[in-house]
Amino acid sequence: MRQLFFTAFLFLGLAGSALAQPSDAWLHEHGESIRALFDPLAEEGSFSGIIAVGSGREMLWHRTYGWENREAGVENSPDTRYNMGSITKMMTAVAIGQLVDAGRVSFDATVGTYLPDYPDPTIRDQATVAQLLDHTSGLAGYPFTHGHSTVSGIITEFSSTPPTFGPGTSNAYSNSGFVVAGRIIEVVSGMDYYDYMRQNVFQKAGMASADFLPSTGDLAGRAVPYLLRESDNVRIPSGDMLEPIGSPAGGAYASVADMLAFGDALLDGTLVSPATRDRLFAPRHSMGPGVSYGFGVGVHETNGHTSVGHNGGGPGMSADLRLYPDLGVTTVVFNNFGGRESMRVFRRLENIVTQ
Secondary structure: OOOOOEEEEEOOOOOOOOOOOOOHHHHHHHHHHHHHHHHHHHHHOOOOEEEEEEEOOEEEEEEEEOEEEOOOOEEOOOOOEEEOOOHHHHHHHHHHHHHHHOOOOOOOOEHHHHOOOOOOHHHHHHOEHHHHHOOOOOOOOOOHHHOOOOHHHHHOOOOOOOOOOOOOOOOOOOHHHHHHHHHHHHHHHOOOHHHHHHHHHHHHHOOOOOEOOOOOOOOOOEOOOEEEEOOOOEEEEOHHHOOOOOEOOEOOEEOHHHHHHHHHHHHOOOOOOHHHHHHHHOOOEEEEOOEEEOOOOEEEEEOOEEEEEEEEEEOOEEEEEEEEOOOOEEEEEEEOOOOOHHHHHHHHHHHHHOO
């Protein structure tokens, strides 16, 4: 018999923030609709994790389900750290934006400007930093099970492979583009990518528990990813199917509080200048009805409201961060059961929030 664990909290009357804060009535009405969306998913065994609604750095409403670590008997909680998947791309783009603000990187410069020894000549001489960040570089993908724990190591998986299309002539989702951007961060800053992110993004934003951590081994305090094994319909730990410690393309760990802090620091100018933030948010190309992509940022138009953020997914995990500046609302979803169905649920959540 499947067991379902959940908790729900509604925090009212909190101090105001720089942005408008949703009313108590809004939180109650929308919280009930969100619960009605996610409760059945948890009951059927396709969702385990947390859904949270915040404003600024304050978590105003949340609901948790299922196990952080089934084998250890630990339930998911608001303090659990989850693999954020490709939301990490948004943070890598912010790091590039910081170097742009410092006058050390240009979005319009070629890869070769910063990586003159990059093996493939087309990427080196034609692809720009902007194209790395908006999925128009043409860079081919790479396997998550590469075994590397450094950015320079991951690059060897694809850097000699010609692009699948000429840089700037089309678009296709590319983890590799962000790995190359991460290597540019290393060369320009003189720091290891992971250390740069800890110091200049996580710490600067006040993301107290965010980090790049091993995907296997001791996962205390972190949600174990559970992949559904189709042969017997049993969920099994799947950390060994993820990148060893994440990369500039995905895989950092964070709690809901960390994600709210990141969103607030991005909107208020703590992480990058307003001009650079607006450049990151500016739609570059369409990815479907109501969905565009900027620099490491998905820009969505839903029911007359614009939101920015990113989602992520991998074996046994999925995640979504969405900022609604005009509503003064941020939503965070982490699911350590993962699955493609989560991506569709994220859009349904957007529809609820913007009603």
